[in-house]
Amino acid sequence: xxxxxxxxxxxxxxxxxxxxxxxxxxxxxxxxxxxxxxxxxxxxxxxxxxxxxxxxxxxxxxxxxxxxxxxxxxxxxxxxxxxxxxxxxxxxxxxxxxx
Amino acid sequence: xxxxxxxxxxxxxxxxxxxxxxxxxxxxxxxxxxxxxxxxxxxxxxxxxxxxxxxxxxxxxxxxxxxxxxxxxxxxxxxxxxxxxxxxxxxxxxxxxxxxxxxxxxxxxxxxxxxxxxxxxxxxxxxxxxxxxxxxxxxxxxxxxxxxxxxxxxxxxxxxxxxxxxxxxxxxxxxxxxxxxxxxxxxxxxxxxxxxxxxxxxxxxxxxxxxxxxxxxxxxxxxxxxxxxxxxxxxxxxxx
Numbered sequence: 001x002x003x004x005x006x007x008x009x010x011x012x013x014x015x016x017x018x019x020x021x022x023x024x025x026x027x028x029x030x031x032x033x034x035x036x037x038x039x040x041x042x043x044x045x046x047x048x049x050x051x052x053x054x055x056x057x058x059x060x061x062x063x064x065x066x067x068x069x070x071x072x073x074x075x076x077x078x079x080x081x082x083x084x085x086x087x088x089x090x091x092x093x094x095x096x097x098x099x
Numbered sequence: 100x101x102x103x104x105x106x107x108x109x110x111x112x113x114x115x116x117x118x119x120x121x122x123x124x125x126x127x128x129x130x131x132x133x134x135x136x137x138x139x140x141x142x143x144x145x146x147x148x149x150x151x152x153x154x155x156x157x158x159x160x161x162x163x164x165x166x167x168x169x170x171x172x173x174x175x176x177x178x179x180x181x182x183x184x185x186x187x188x189x190x191x192x193x194x195x196x197x198x199x200x201x202x203x204x205x206x207x208x209x210x211x212x213x214x215x216x217x218x219x220x221x222x223x224x225x226x227x228x229x230x231x232x233x234x235x236x237x238x239x240x241x242x243x244x245x246x247x248x249x250x251x252x253x254x255x256x257x258x259x260x261x262x263x264x265x266x267x268x269x270x271x272x273x274x275x276x277x278x279x280x281x282x283x284x285x286x287x288x289x290x291x292x293x294x295x296x297x298x299x300x301x302x303x304x305x306x307x308x309x310x311x312x313x314x315x316x317x318x319x320x321x322x323x324x325x326x327x328x329x330x331x332x333x334x335x336x337x338x339x
Contacts, residue, residue, distance in 0.1 A: 003139075003140055003144050004144065004147075006161060007148045007151065009171045009175050009178070010148070010152055010157060010158070010174060011148075011151040013175050013178040013179055014152050014157055014178055014182050014185070015151075015210060017178075017179065017183070017185050017186050017189070018186070018189050018210070019189070019205070019206060020189070021189035021193050022189045022192060022193050022205045022209045022212075023202075023205045023209070032332050032333070033328050033332060035333065036328035036332040036333045037324050037328035038184075038187045039328075039333055040287070040290055040323070040324040040328055041180070041187075041324045042183065042184030042187070042276070042277070043276075043277040043280060043281065043287050043290055043291060043294075044290050044291075044294050044319065044320045044323045044324045044327075045156065045180060045181050045183070045184075045316060045320045046156060046273040046276055046277045047277055047294035047295055047298070048294045048297070048315070048319045048320060049156060049159070049160070049273060049316060050270050050274060050277075051298055052298060052299050053298075053312075054267055054270040057263075057267055058263045058267060059260065059263045060263075063263070067270070067271070071267075071270070071271045071274040071275070072274055072278055074275075075274050075275045075279060076278055078279075080123075081215070081272055081275040082123035082126065084271045084272070085123070085126055085127055085268040085269075085271035085272050085275065086126070086268070086271070087271065088267040088271035088274070089265055089268050089271070090264070093261070093263075096260050096263060
């Protein structure tokens with residue numbers, strides 16, 4: 001299938017997700033379950049996509065595992081987004097020199 | 100009445116705050132470009148996708164699904180699921196919009212609601228000023244698109260070990276998004292732990308591992324987030 005169709009599909013859905021609340025919803029959502037569900041969704045999605053995928057992304061699974069642990073530790077200690085990303089990369093780069 | 104110098108300074112404030120974000124985007128989108136290259140996406144396609152979508156997790160899912168030759172329905176569903184957080188953020192942003200603001204601004208602002216842009220927007224007191232966001236967009240959008248293009252272009256030129264190291268930048272960014280709330284909220288921490296365990300299970304168990312990555316993301320997200328919402332509904336919405 002044409003890649004542009006995939007890109008167009010993603011663009012249309014993502015734009016709708018972002019623009020509809022901005023244009024239509026003028027009051028906060030009241031339903032407690034929906035609010036809670038929407039609150040948990042991003043974290044669950046990101047967590048599911050991170051592990052075990054990070055272990056499969058590197059040449060050596062051990063390096064990916066170490067990057068995951070280092071990334072969690074860095075984020076836990078308050079490192080910002082870019083710092084965490086760089087730490088993960090450096091851990092993999094150094095470990096794969098020896099593994 | 101505001102002077103044109105005032106308008107310009109709000110735009111430049113957005114540019115200033117957008118520069119560190121753009122640098123971070125550049126590194127992460129380079130890693131995203133490597134994922135796109137592996138899926139057979141061209142430089143032009145990758146840059147167009149980045150410029151239009153401005154989404155790390157959403158585009159990562161898009162490129163994996165292209166690689167897996169998924170159906171458009173699957174792409175639409177996964178995009179909806181992986182970007183549901185922008186719905187929440189846009190809901191929050193809608194509360195910061197001046198009722199007097201021209202409507203067309205809403206349609207432009209809606210194109211670039213990202214974790215970081217949302218973060219700097221809600222940090223500003225009072226009503227949202229679209230010129231500030233346009234300033235931030237002026238540097239972050241090219242940063243994101245050029246990084247993606249270079250990742251697709253140079254991914255093949257770089258040594259395999261360097262590509263391997265760069266490919267985890269994206270995951271590092273995901274980690275940086277879900278760990279801080281997990282530290283503050285035990286329920287989020289529990290969700291992350293359950294998500295890791297469930298995803299590992301789907302990766303290892305013979306029957307479950309046949310399920311595609313996109314479907315796995317949808318299934319696990321809906322089940323775990325709905326379970327958490329039913330068992331541990333949130334008392335009060337805090338400002339994120």
